[in-house]
Amino acid sequence: MADQLSVACLGAGLIGASWAGLFTAAGHAVRLHDPDAEALAAARARVAEVHADLAAIGVLQDRRPGELTLAPTLAEAVSGADHVQENAPEKLELKRGLFAETRAHAPDAVIASSTSTFPPSQLFEGLAGADKTLVVHPMLPPHLMPIAELVPGPATAPATLDATAALIRSTGHEVIRLKRETPGFVLNRLQFALLAEAYQLVDRDICDPVELDRAVTRGLGYRWACIGPLTASHLMGAGGFAGQMRAYGPAVQTVMRQLNVTEPWSDALADTIDTPLRARTPEAAIPDARRARDTRLKALRRLLDTP
Numbered sequence: 001m002a003d004q005l006s007v008a009c010l011g012a013g014l015i016g017a018s019w020a021g022l023f024t025a026a027g028h029a030v031r032l033h034d035p036d037a038e039a040l041a042a043a044r045a046r047v048a049e050v051h052a053d054l055a056a057i058g059v060l061q062d063r064r065p066g067e068l069t070l071a072p073t074l075a076e077a078v079s080g081a082d083h084v085q086e087n088a089p090e091k092l093e094l095k096r097g098l099f100a101e102t103r104a105h106a107p108d109a110v111i112a113s114s115t116s117t118f119p120p121s122q123l124f125e126g127l128a129g130a131d132k133t134l135v136v137h138p139m140l141p142p143h144l145m146p147i148a149e150l151v152p153g154p155a156t157a158p159a160t161l162d163a164t165a166a167l168i169r170s171t172g173h174e175v176i177r178l179k180r181e182t183p184g185f186v187l188n189r190l191q192f193a194l195l196a197e198a199y200q201l202v203d204r205d206i207c208d209p210v211e212l213d214r215a216v217t218r219g220l221g222y223r224w225a226c227i228g229p230l231t232a233s234h235l236m237g238a239g240g241f242a243g244q245m246r247a248y249g250p251a252v253q254t255v256m257r258q259l260n261v262t263e264p265w266s267d268a269l270a271d272t273i274d275t276p277l278r279a280r281t282p283e284a285a286i287p288d289a290r291r292a293r294d295t296r297l298k299a300l301r302r303l304l305d306t307p
């Protein structure tokens with residue numbers, strides 16, 4: 001494995017506690033900070049759950065877990081850290097303030113943000129040591145979804161991407177390295193493209209929301225858990241990817257030309273989609289539904305990731 005690193009996690013919510021659990025399970029020492037004392041106190045139990053999840057899927061079991069320290073102040077969390085993973089609420093000025101404070105106490109640390117929406121050029125503009133900054137965007141829940149995308153800003157040094165990729169890979173996850181930033185990065189751009197069409201199919205009354213979900217869980221998602229969409233085309237028939245483009249290209253292009261989305265959704269459509277989903281999973285049942293999701297994710301990890 002990579003060397004044991006000193007990692008600071010800022011924010012102990014859904015994402016931060018999950019990262020803290022994953023990094024400690026991989027043997028790194030983690031200092032976790034959250035200004036909300038209750039959230040911080042609850043994080044130890046959450047990290048134990050993360051370790052139990054990882055034990056259930058048999059990953060990182062050859063490692064001795066790193067120490068978890070709950071840090072009441074940001075300074076205590078980041079001083080001397082090699083890598084700082086920021087997981088505070090999605091508010092630009094809040095995050096920029098945290099980066100400035102972090103840099104004051106950790107001049108040499110890599111500062112990474114888990115942000116889903118802010119490009120690194122905006123997050124880190126004017127920050128000292130911008131060569132050691134980037135976005136490390138996970139999927140929810142970060143300890144079970146085995147990927148993070150690394151998004152460099154204009155100032156990010158290649159060595160920062162290399163060091164961060166090594167840290168993420170030390171957890172058993174894989175990375176995708178973007179060559180430069182773009183709104184939504186890669187994971188959400190792909191997700192939003194699919195969602196935009198999903199909304200249209202419901203809005204045009206072609207398909208009900210629950211059926212639409214099934215098209216992904218029993219169809220595309222099932223295949224895509226094993227093989228990417230581009231490689232899936234390459235394996236589809238004679239002639240590899242180029243052969244498929246020639247055979248099906250005109251028909252595919254006809255449909256793709258209809259996919260331009262100018263009005264992604266309306267409030268009325270949001271209600272149309274919400275109603276059947278809410279009937280199936282009322283808000284009170286969402287915590288149970290999340291646990292059921294994670295149970296299936298663990299089964300999938302066991303199936304696909306066990307050597």
Ligand SMILES: NC(=O)c1ccc[n+]([C@@H]2O[C@H](COP(=O)([O-])OP(=O)(O)OC[C@H]3O[C@@H](n4cnc5c(N)ncnc54)[C@H](O)[C@@H]3O)[C@@H](O)[C@H]2O)c1
Pocket residue numbers: 010011012013014015016033034035036039086087088089090094098114115116117137138139140
């Ligand atoms: N939830 C997702 O699906 C998801 C996926 C990928 C990335 N992200 C990104 O991860 C980040 C965190 O999201 P989340 O879902 O964990 O949010 P969350 O609301 O669950 O957790 C945020 C935590 O940050 C803490 N916090 C508030 N002020 C802080 C400060 N000044 N310093 C440190 N911590 C502070 C809060 O007390 C809370 O515990 C966001 O940037 C979000 O865009 C979220």
